Structures are given as structure tokens and as C-alpha cells.
Amino acid sequence: MTSVSKPLVKVRNLHFSRGDKVIFEGVDLDIQRGWITAIMGPSGTGKTTLLKLIGGQLRPDSGTIEVDGMDVHRLGTRDLYQLRKRMGMLFQSGALLTDISVFDNVAYPLREHTGLPETMIHKLVLLKLEAVGLRGARDLMPGALSGGMARRVALARAMALDPMMIMYDEPFTGQDPISLGVLVKLIGSLNDASRLTSIVVSHDVGETAQIADYIYVISRGKVVDQGMPEQMMTSDAPWTRQFMKGLPDGPAPFHYPAAELEKDLMGH
Amino acid sequence: MSRSRSLEILVGSFMAAGFVALFFLAMQVSNLSSASTGEGYLVAARFDNIGSLKVRSPVTMAGVRVGRVHGIEYDSETYEAVVSLRIESRFDKIPDDSFAKIFTAGLLGEQYVGLDPGGSDLYLKEGDQISLTQPALVLEEIIGQFLFSKAQEGESK
Amino acid sequence: MLDALARLGRIGIGILGHIGRGHLLLLSILGGIPALFRRPRLLVDQIYAVGVLSMLIIAVSGTFVGMVLGLQGYYILSQFGAEQTLGVMVAASLVRELGPVVAALLFAGRAGSALTAEIGLMGATEQLSGLEMMAVNPVKRILAPRFLAGLISMPLLAAIFSALGVMGGYFVGVGLLGVDDGAFWSQMQAKIDLHEDVYNGVIKSLVFGLVCTWIALFQGYYATPTSEGVSRATTRTVVHSSLAVLGLDFILTALMFGD
Numbered sequence: 001m002t003s004v005s006k007p008l009v010k011v012r013n014l015h016f017s018r019g020d021k022v023i024f025e026g027v028d029l030d031i032q033r034g035w036i037t038a039i040m041g042p043s044g045t046g047k048t049t050l051l052k053l054i055g056g057q058l059r060p061d062s063g064t065i066e067v068d069g070m071d072v073h074r075l076g077t078r079d080l081y082q083l084r085k086r087m088g089m090l091f092q093s094g095a096l097l098t099d100i101s102v103f104d105n106v107a108y109p110l111r112e113h114t115g116l117p118e119t120m121i122h123k124l125v126l127l128k129l130e131a132v133g134l135r136g137a138r139d140l141m142p143g144a145l146s147g148g149m150a151r152r153v154a155l156a157r158a159m160a161l162d163p164m165m166i167m168y169d170e171p172f173t174g175q176d177p178i179s180l181g182v183l184v185k186l187i188g189s190l191n192d193a194s195r196l197t198s199i200v201v202s203h204d205v206g207e208t209a210q211i212a213d214y215i216y217v218i219s220r221g222k223v224v225d226q227g228m229p230e231q232m233m234t235s236d237a238p239w240t241r242q243f244m245k246g247l248p249d250g251p252a253p254f255h256y257p258a259a260e261l262e263k264d265l266m267g268h
Numbered sequence: 269m270s271r272s273r274s275l276e277i278l279v280g281s282f283m284a285a286g287f288v289a290l291f292f293l294a295m296q297v298s299n300l301s302s303a304s305t306g307e308g309y310l311v312a313a314r315f316d317n318i319g320s321l322k323v324r325s326p327v328t329m330a331g332v333r334v335g336r337v338h339g340i341e342y343d344s345e346t347y348e349a350v351v352s353l354r355i356e357s358r359f360d361k362i363p364d365d366s367f368a369k370i371f372t373a374g375l376l377g378e379q380y381v382g383l384d385p386g387g388s389d390l391y392l393k394e395g396d397q398i399s400l401t402q403p404a405l406v407l408e409e410i411i412g413q414f415l416f417s418k419a420q421e422g423e424s425k
Numbered sequence: 426m427l428d429a430l431a432r433l434g435r436i437g438i439g440i441l442g443h444i445g446r447g448h449l450l451l452l453s454i455l456g457g458i459p460a461l462f463r464r465p466r467l468l469v470d471q472i473y474a475v476g477v478l479s480m481l482i483i484a485v486s487g488t489f490v491g492m493v494l495g496l497q498g499y500y501i502l503s504q505f506g507a508e509q510t511l512g513v514m515v516a517a518s519l520v521r522e523l524g525p526v527v528a529a530l531l532f533a534g535r536a537g538s539a540l541t542a543e544i545g546l547m548g549a550t551e552q553l554s555g556l557e558m559m560a561v562n563p564v565k566r567i568l569a570p571r572f573l574a575g576l577i578s579m580p581l582l583a584a585i586f587s588a589l590g591v592m593g594g595y596f597v598g599v600g601l602l603g604v605d606d607g608a609f610w611s612q613m614q615a616k617i618d619l620h621e622d623v624y625n626g627v628i629k630s631l632v633f634g635l636v637c638t639w640i641a642l643f644q645g646y647y648a649t650p651t652s653e654g655v656s657r658a659t660t661r662t663v664v665h666s667s668l669a670v671l672g673l674d675f676i677l678t679a680l681m682f683g684d
Contacts, residue, residue: 055558084560095555097547109559112566157559279469282477286581289588290627296517296610297591298617324621 008033008165008197009054014063016046016053023049025221027063036198038212038229040205040243047201048092051155052166054199055089056080085113088158088166092154092173094150096142102129102153103138109160127253128156131256132186148179155186165197172204177226180207187211205244209233217243308356309394310336312344314348319379319404321370325382327353334359337381340388355392363388369377370404379404447643450564452641454572457565467570468577475571475638476534476578480585482531487586490516490523491593498594499602511604512613515594516587520617520626524587526674529633532579533666537641538569541662545644545655555645568642575641579634580627581647587626621664625681637666 009031016024023046031037054065055074065072070083077243078253081170106125110116110155116124129135144151151171158166164224171183188211191198200226202208209215217225217240225232225240233244242250258264318340327335335355343350355362365386372379383398392398461468500512544567547553553563591613598604617623641662648658 052554057554057557081560081562084558087558089555089558091551091555091558093551095551097555098550109561112561156556171683225632274496275473276469278477282472282480282578283581284479286476286578286584288579289584290623292588293520293584293623294619297520297588297613298619298623389567407648 006033007031008068009199010064010066011050011054012064012066013063014053014060014065016049017061018049021223024060024063027218027221027223029216029223031197031199032214033197034191035194035213036187036200036211038200038202038208038215040201040203040208040215041218042243043203043221047203049200050218051089051199051201054085054167055084085109085161088161088163090154090158090166090168090171092150092170093147094142094147094154095144096150096154096157098142100141101138102134102140102142103143105142105153106138106157106160109157113161124160125156128160129153131159131190132156133182139141146179148182148188150176150178151175151183152186159190159194162194163196165199165241168198168200168202170202171200172202172207173200184211205246209244218244223252269393277303291341295327308354309360309392310338310352310354311392311394311396311398312350312352313398314343314346314350315368315370315401315403316348317403317406318349318351319370319372319406321351321379321381321404323380327355328380329359329362329383329385332350334362334383338360353398360393362392364390364392364398366392366398367400367402368398369402372405434459446647447639450591450643450646451639453564454569454639457569458573460565461570461573467566468573470582471570471574472578475540475574476582479532479535479582482535483528483582483586484589486527486531487519487524487589488593489587490527491519491590491595493598494518494523494590495594495597495602498519499598499604503506508598508602508604509608510612510616511594511598512591513616515598516591516613516617517622519587519590519594520622522678524672525583525626525629525633526670527639528583528586529579529632529670529684530667532582533636533637533641533663533670536575536578537637537662537666538659540575540638540641541645541648541659543650544568544571544642545650545658547653548646548648549650564646568646572638572642575633575638576631579637580630583626583630583633621632621682625677627676628681629656629674629677632669632677636669636673640666640669 009029011027014027014029015022028048039050041047049058053060054067054072056075059073067083067087070079072080072083075083096102097108098227100108103125107121110121110124113247115119117163126135126138129138132155134152134156136260137145137149137153142153145153145245157165169188171187172180175183184207187200190196191211193196199210200208209232212229215227215229215232216223225235225237225246227235228254233242235241235244238250241247292346293334296416300304321337323337323340325337326333327337335353337351339352339355342348343348353368362383365388367386369380369382369384370379386400493532494515499508500513502508502511502514509640543555547563547567553567556563564635595609599606601607644658644662646657648654
């Protein structure tokens with residue numbers, strides 16, 4: 001952990017809504033270089049949306065997102081694509097192209113963007129696959145992979161162009177304990193080894209807290225708390241306490257908003 | 269590698285089959301050689317009556333198609349139909365005093381323009397007009413004339 | 426009353442938005458086509474998926490449609506003693522109408538639905554999003570080659586349909602029913618015009634190819650990313666393409682042959 005220098009990603013006063021549903025109303029975030037920053041919050045708070053906003057796939061209603069000093073939503077298509085080459089994103093489903101093999105999937109961004117000779121690409125792909133432990137699976141089709149393996153291949157693909165940062169969308173959801181452990185270890189070690197910046201979006205408190213350097217908690221369109229993992233685990237703020245400890249009721253109510261039970265029952 | 273090669277072969281044969289089919293349609297079904305490509309020269313002919321002659325009807329000499337009807341217009345001053353004929357450029361030796369008649373192919377067939385060669389040494393060229401014409405025979409007129417002459421015969425007896 | 430007006434307005438705006446997005450998509454697809462000439466490999470793969478895989482159904486249907494035309498045409502024409510013109514009837518109906526139209530309908534059912542399902546599922550499984558985040562434009566990389574492949578394949582498929590149909594009509598008329606071989610071909614050649622009939626047929630099938638592929642890609646690209654959304658989009662592709670083909674056929678026929 002280096003000193004707090006200029007952040008890599010700066011989100012300021014972000015507003016975004018989809019139809020009538022307000023998703024963000026005034027979010028401020030700083031993602032520090034070289035850190036693993038976790039963005040946590042209950043399902044449906046728009047964490048994936050936040051990543052798509054950072055990647056420039058969605059446009060905010062107001063507010064700015066700066067990545068490496070550039071305002072993502074003011075960039076032209078060419079510059080945006082240029083910037084995206086330096087960002088990797090790991091989708092929840094892996095998002096591998098299903099009609100080509102594991103090897104070709106990892107080779108894909110290299111072939112699209114680098115113009116390197118095929119022998120060179122071959123070596124690079126094998127190195128990336130080795131890093132995620134799947135060099136042996138290079139000839140499999142994505143359909144033959146388990147969910148955890150698909151995510152590891154997608155991770156190798158996201159790293160193929162040696163990006164400056166990787167965004168992980170719910171990397172721990174729906175994994176068996178072993179692949180969970182593998183992923184946690186991979187994310188941590190990759191970040192340290194490649195001097196990456198990582199953004200992890202997740203609601204898996206335990207795993208995320210293990211690797212994160214800094215945690216933001218988002219709820220109902222706002223950042224409700226932030227801090228180092230240890231601070232967060234012991235935080236007194238009622239919301240953070242409920243989320244980190246997984247209490248069924250608290251500021252986030254157990255009940256979906258509804259009329260009084262008596263009224264509903266007696267109504268008809 | 270072999271899979272992609274067989275795929276290429278399949279795509280190649282598909283495209284070849286498609287072009288062969290197009291070629292077949294052009295050569296065997298529609299006979300490319302007799303196609304009128306819109307080239308040739310235009311001559312005009314005036315008729316009192318063109319019957320049911322249409323644009324694109326054939327123009328023949330001695331039964332051989334030499335062109336097509338290019339346009340039909342009505343001249344409101346002479347009360348005549350002006351038919352422009354597009355003659356293919358390889359038929360460039362048609363005497364300029366040729367005789368244009370409108371015929372009917374068979375009893376109920378379509379109508380076409382037949383050219384009878386004259387004896388002139390000068391040949392038709394772009395923009396010329398054929399002065400000798402014979403209008404189309406209209407069936408009702410013939411029947412009318414026939415009945416009229418029969419009636420006259422009856423009266424004279 | 427005002428509610429009804431508002432609803433009508435909303436539907437109208439929705440349709441306009443739809444049309445607008447469709448045209449914008451077409452524009453960016455067209456923008457991606459020049460790049461394909463540098464990577465013909467992408468195109469070859471798609472011609473295989475769109476064209477070669479539609480071959481069988483086109484060939485079989487074409488042959489049978491031609492055979493039926495031969496049979497029906499013979500019975501009608503022989504009542505007028507005009508069975509010599511069977512060749513004209515078979516070829517004219519195939520080259521002008523049935524070839525382009527039936528081939529396009531089969532194409533919409535076979536290739537169009539497959540395209541929509543493929544693109545729709547790529548959307549539902551975040552593959553399109555994934556490409557975007559890899560700084561690859563999915564419209565140019567995924568949609569454009571499929572579009573061009575449809576545009577190239579459709580006229581070829583229609584030609585194959587017509588040619589095999591004529592062969593089928595020949596087989597039934599000349600082979601089974603005893604129409605004179607020479608008259609069959611010579612009458613056909615005298616009456617079928619290369620420009621009027623064959624070219625116009627090719628133009629029709631080009632237009633149908635463009636519209637069918639465009640609709641299929643549009644429906645796939647904007648399909649709701651769920652299994653239900655993709656299945657609905659696939660149905661819409663077939664329905665919309667078929668209606669578009671039949672409607673456009675009327676307009677094109679009126680423009681080409683009506684005088």
C-alpha cells in the first residue's frame with residue numbers, strides 16, 4: 001500500500017436512473033492506484049451499473065467519472081476504445097465467446113489489437129493461462145468449463161493486454177468453496193504481482209474483506225460508509241453493522257415496503 | 269486447420285453453385301444472346317391506329333426480331349400515334365423507305381411491328397421517320413365492314 | 426379520451442424510436458463493412474452459417490415448387506392446347522416471383538431466426554458487453570460480417586432456387602408429361618428477358634436479403650437479454666421478415682413490371 005496519491009478513478013456526484021428508477025443519486029468514489037477497492041452493497045443497488053458507467057458503456061444523468069485523468073463520458077469513440085484497452089473487466093458470467101476455444105478467447109484481444117505475430121501470441125496466451133492455472137484447458141470450448149474455470153479464463157483474457165486496472169463484477173457469486181478460494185487468491189496475487197488497480201464489486205463480505213484494501217458500502221443510490229476493512233468490520237454505523245454482520249433486520253428492512261399488515265388483511 | 273479448410277471448400281462450392289445458377293438463368297432460361305440491352309438506334313413511325321401494341325412489343329423483319337417498341341405517344345395535331353422503335357445497332361442496313369405494319373401473332377396473340385424492306389439505297393438511322401405505315405387491324409372494324417357489305421349486298425338484290 | 430390519445434402517442438413515439446434505432450444500427454453496420462475486406466475470414470465463416478446451411482432447404486423446396494408448377498401448369502395450359510408454353514410459365518413465375526420470395530421466406534425462417542437467436546444470446550450472456558469492454562465494437566465485429574453474408578447469400582440462394590425449380594418443371598413437364606423438349610426451352614428463351622425478368626429477380630432478392638438480415642440483426646441486438654426475450658425476438662424476426670418480404674414484393678413488382 002503506497003501513500004494516498006492521485007486516485008486512478010474519480011467519481012464525483014454521480015446521478016443515474018433507469019426509467020423511473022433512481023439508481024445513483026450523488027455518489028462520490030476514489031479508487032487509489034495499486035489498491036484493491038471493494039464496492040459492496042445489497043443486491044439491486046446497481047453495483048454492476050457502476051462498473052458499466054466507469055467503462056463508458058452507460059452514460060450518467062449528471063456527474064463525472066474520471067479514469068486516469070480523463071473524463072470517460074467526454075471522450076470520443078476512438079479515445080474511449082483506446083482507454084478500454086487499458087481496462088479489463090471480468091463479467092459475472094465470464095462472457096467468453098462460446099463459439100471459439102479457451103485459447104482463442106484469451107488470444108482474442110491480442111489478435112484484435114496488437115498485430116503481434118502468431119508465435120508471439122501463442123506464448124503470451126500460454127503465459128496468461130498459466131497464471132490462472134488453466135494452461136491444460138486451452139483446447140476446451142467454453143461450454144465444457146465449470147463456472148469457476150470460465151471466470152478464470154475470462155480473467156486471463158481480461159489481463160491479456162496488461163491493463164492498468166481490472167474490474168471484477170461479483171467474482172465470488174455462486175462458486176463452490178474451492179474455486180472461491182482460488183479466485184480470492186488469484187485476485188490478490190495478480191494485483192500485487194502486476195501492479196494492477198482492482199475494483200471488486202461484491203456482496204460477499206468475508207471474501208471481499210480478506211483481499212480489499214479499502215471498502216465502500218453503497219445503499220439506495222448513496223455511499224453510506226467507507227474505510228479500511230478492519231474499521232468496517234468494527235464500525236458502529238447501523239447500516240454497516242447490519243451489512244457486514246448480515247443481520248436480517250435493521251436500517252435495511254426485512255419487509256419490502258407495504259401497507260400495514262392489518263389494513264392489507266382487513267381490506268377486502 | 270482441416271476444419272477451417274473444409275469450411276472454406278463448402279463456402280466456395282456454395283458460391284460457385286449460386287453463380288452457376290445465375291449463369292443458367294441468364295443463358296439457358298432467358299437466352300442472353302437475344303437480349304435487348306437498350307443499345308441501338310431509334311426511329312419513329314406514325315400509325316392511324318396501333319390497336320393493342322405495347323411498349324416492349326417486338327419489331328421484326330422477315331419474322332426475325334430486330335428490335336423492340338421503345339415508346340408510344342399520341343400526336344394531338346395529326347390525331348396519329350407516334351411509335352418509336354429501337355432497332356438493334358447490328359441491323360443497320362434497313363432501307364429508309366421500308367414499310368411498317370402492325371401484325372397480330374395468331375388470332376388472339378400479341379401485336380408486333382413488322383418491317384417490309386423497300387428498295388432505297390439509303391438506310392434508316394437514328395432519328396429517322398418511317399413514312400409508309402399500315403395501321404393495326406381491329407377485329408371489330410373488320411366485322412363491322414363485313415356486316416355492312418353483306419347488308420349492302422342484300423339491299424342491291 | 427386524453428388517456429387514449431396519450432396511449433396512441435406513446436405507441437407512435439415507440440414505433441418512431443424503433444425505426445430510428447434500426448436505421449442507426451444499419452448505418453453503423455455499413456460503417457463496419459469496409460474493414461471486412463481486410464479480414465475476409467470473418468465473412469467466410471458467416472457465409473457458411475447463413476448461406477451454406479440454408480442450401481439444403483432452398484434446393485429441396487426449389488425443386489419441388491418447380492415440379493408442382495410443371496404439373497399444375499400442364500393441366501391448365503393443356504386445356505387451351507398451349508402446353509408448349511409450359512416452360513414460359515414455370516420460368517416466369519420462378520424467376521420473377523417465387524424464386525426471390527419463397528427463398529427469402531425460407532431464408533428468414535432458417536438463417537434469420539438463427540441470427541437473432543445467436544446475437545440475442547450473445548447479448549444475454551454478456552458476450553456483446555464483454556467485447557465492448559475489450560474495446561472491440563460488436564456492431565462492426567459481430568453484426569457487420571453477418572449482414573454482408575446475408576446480402577451475398579440471398580441472391581445466390583434465390584438463383585439456386587429458381588434454377589432448380591426450372592429443372593424440376595422440366596423434369597415433370599418434359600420427362601413425365603411429354604411436353605416437347607425443344608418447345609419447352611425455345612418458348613422460354615423467347616419470352617423470358619434477361620433484363621426484365623432475371624435482373625429484376627436478382628434485385629428483388631438483394632432487397633429481401635438486406636431487409637431479412639437487417640431485421641434479424643436488429644431483433645437480436647435489441648432483444649431483452651433473457652431467454653424469454655430472445656425467444657420472442659426470434660419469433661418477431663420470422664413474422665416481421667415474412668411480412669416485409671411480401672409487402673416489399675408487391676411494391677417492387679408494381680415498380681418493375683407495372684406499366
